[in-house]
Amino acid sequence: MKAILRKLTILFVGALLPALTYAADNHESAVSTHDKSEEFNVRDFILEHIADAYTWHITKIGEHDIAVPLPVIVRSHNSGWQVFMSSALAEGKHYKGLYISESEQYKGKIVELTDVGKEVRPLDISITKNVFTLILSAVILIFLILFVAKSYKGGFAVKSKFVCFMEMFIMMIHDDVIKPCVGKHYKEYAPYLLTLFFFIFINNMMGVIPIFPFGANLTGNIAFTFVLALVTFVIVNVSGTREYWKEIFWPDVPMPLKFPVPFFPLLELISVFTKPFALMIRLLANMMAGHTIVLGLVCMIFLTTSMGRAANTSLTFVSVILSVFISFVELLVAFIQAYIFTLLSAVYIGLAKAEPHHK
Amino acid sequence: MSLLVPDSGLLFWMVFIFGIVVFVLARFGFPVILKMVDERKAFIEDSLLMAEKARTELEKVKADSEVIIDNARKEHLRIINESNLLKEQLVKEAKVKAEQEAAKVIEEARVKIVSEKDAAMREIRREVAALSVDIAEKVLKSKLASGDEQEEMINKLLDEITISKS
Structure with missing residues (x-):
């Protein structure tokens, strides 16, 4: 048992750590190219992970998100009940006027625009x-x-x-x-x-x-x-x-x-x-x-x-x-x-x- | 502070799903388990009580049987003792009887011997008397031819008799 543990530790330090740091390097570059921000934002990272989400984000390989889409069920003020997969909203896409907000108030939530151009939340019972x-x-x-x-x-x-x-x-x-x-x-x-x-x-x-x-x-x-x-x-x-x-x-x-x-x-x-x-x-x-x-x-x-x-x-x-x-x-x-x-x-x-x- | 504002969608699902979970589990899940555990507990308690009862009963039976065996052993001993006594007594009695019998036989034998002896003595005497009479007759017949000789003879005989008698 001890021997196995020691071997695992060596394997871990020898092989996994460089891989992890490589991944971190990649992530860093990906984040910086995506957001054009210099610093890796710890607060946002953590809040994003403990908050609810419409998709089940697993990882990111290169520029592609690997995520499991989940069903979105909303009742829009404009177009009534809508049921679709969250992949339709991935990466800022709009679906029948619905999109994931970037604003301070509704960050990460599905919103739609009213006639006067104000963001409002539809009735949202999505399977998040x-x-x-x-x-x-x-x-x-x-x-x-x-x-x-x-x-x-x-x-x-x-x-x-x-x-x-x-x-x-x-x-x-x-x-x-x-x-x-x-x-x-x-x-x-x-x-x-x-x-x-x-x-x-x-x-x-x-x-x-x-x-x-x-x-x-x-x-x-x-x-x-x-x-x-x-x-x-x-x-x-x-x-x-x-x-x-x-x-x-x-x-x-x-x-x-x-x-x-x-x-x-x-x-x-x-x-x-x-x-x-x-x-x-x-x-x-x-x-x-x-x-x-x-x-x-x-x-x-x-x-x-x-x-x-x-x-x-x-x-x-x-x-x-x-x-x-x-x-x-x-x-x-x-x-x-x-x-x-x-x-x-x-x-x-x-x-x-x-x-x-x-x- | 979006972390402290409940999201309506999740709230809805939470009420709905928690409701279902409580309904199903509080009706078909836990009560069944609790009931069976209670029943099993009661069953085990009953079994223990019964086992205890059976144990005491068994002990009682054991004690009873021991008493019975003890009594039987005593009885057995008593019978053996009794028979021993009886045997001794019988042997003693037999001995006594045999002795008595033997004594009687001996006594009888002695009496018979004595009487036989007397009878024999009497016979002998009679025989001797007869013989002596015969002898005397013959002597007398042969010797009493002459007077002197007779006289002499008589004297001689008389002497003899008197001598033998004195």
């Missing part, structure tokens, strides 16, 4: 990179869990290793997170919370794998976390007991703190909204930060091309080592964030199920 990932992960997850569920139909016979592993995983979340956090009524909420956990987890994991069709920054997208937080918010407040609402509007604090000026009730009311908001931002920020760090480290390779071969090669080595390390951390974070989101959702539901204190 993130939507594609979302559908893919949903299909994988549904198949996975239904497969596991199906294998339980045959009685108590010994299951395959994979099913046993999944059972262990599911029961860990169920017994260690949901049961103690939600409390007495955990049975009603367990299916939703388990779905929540595995949905976040599988999407996080798919974000960590950098090869097509994975690697989209879906869980680092606000729309994703917003919907999850919203669902949790609705469930928490719909299942709130009388005691829960009483504790918000008439908490157990000295009278002056709640009567003439409802200071505590106000605080409590704010916390009703900050809880899901914190859920939303936490997942978003963690996943986005992970992607950003890896991308930033990769950028180091391109940034140092101008510093000469030697510096570039050595920094490439450092960058790759660090990227690998951060990717492992990301694997951990992928689990931890899914775990925390589920845990806190369970805790909030548990709090909403508050029962009157025993006096």
Whole structure:
């Protein structure tokens, strides 16, 4: 094992690094010829990669983009519903008045021009990179869990290793997170919370794998976390007991703190909204930060091309080592964030199920 | 800050797809798994209880059988002892009886011997008496031809008798 590792390292340093630096050289020249800009723009590079996109850009060989086109579904103000492949908009092309904006406000989004020449967004439900990932992960997850569920139909016979592993995983979340956090009524909420956990987890994991069709920054997208937080918010407040609402509007604090000026009730009311908001931002920020760090480290390779071969090669080595390390951390974070989101959702539901204190 | 503004298209798909995922998994996925795991847990608990019960029962049966075996062994010992005693007694009795019998036979034999002896003695005496009478007759017939001799004879005999008697 050690010997293999050493050989791989030598191979890597000997063959791959020059190739990488060569690629970086090429990229540099391509960028400079394309944009006529002197500096490789790290900020744009990273933002472009963590943002959503209409095509799945894989690489660029010479002047040609290698990208997987994805379907665009828009409802134009001028021409109604339009469904076409995003390759029709590649490299600034227009399709029936629709094009990808370069302006500050709608950068990278499909826009069209109104009669007065103003850019507006059509109603846009395209299957973007993130939507594609979302559908893919949903299909994988549904198949996975239904497969596991199906294998339980045959009685108590010994299951395959994979099913046993999944059972262990599911029961860990169920017994260690949901049961103690939600409390007495955990049975009603367990299916939703388990779905929540595995949905976040599988999407996080798919974000960590950098090869097509994975690697989209879906869980680092606000729309994703917003919907999850919203669902949790609705469930928490719909299942709130009388005691829960009483504790918000008439908490157990000295009278002056709640009567003439409802200071505590106000605080409590704010916390009703900050809880899901914190859920939303936490997942978003963690996943986005992970992607950003890896991308930033990769950028180091391109940034140092101008510093000469030697510096570039050595920094490439450092960058790759660090990227690998951060990717492992990301694997951990992928689990931890899914775990925390589920845990806190369970805790909030548990709090909403508050029962009157025993006096 | 486009990163913090949710995109309507993605929002739409997210609601739609997450809705489907929750619907499918929270209805046909996880409840099935949780139910089966619960059922299996109950089944295992039941089985353990039953095994425990069976074990205690087995132990009870074992203890019972041991008691039975113990009793049988005691009984067996008792019977052997009894038979031993009986045997000894029988042997003793037999011995005593045999001795008695033997003594009786000996006694009878002795009595018979004595009586036989007496009878024999009597016979001998009678024979001797008869013989002596005969002898006396013959002697008397031959010797009593002359008077003197007779006298002498008588005296001689008388002497003899008296001598033998004294």
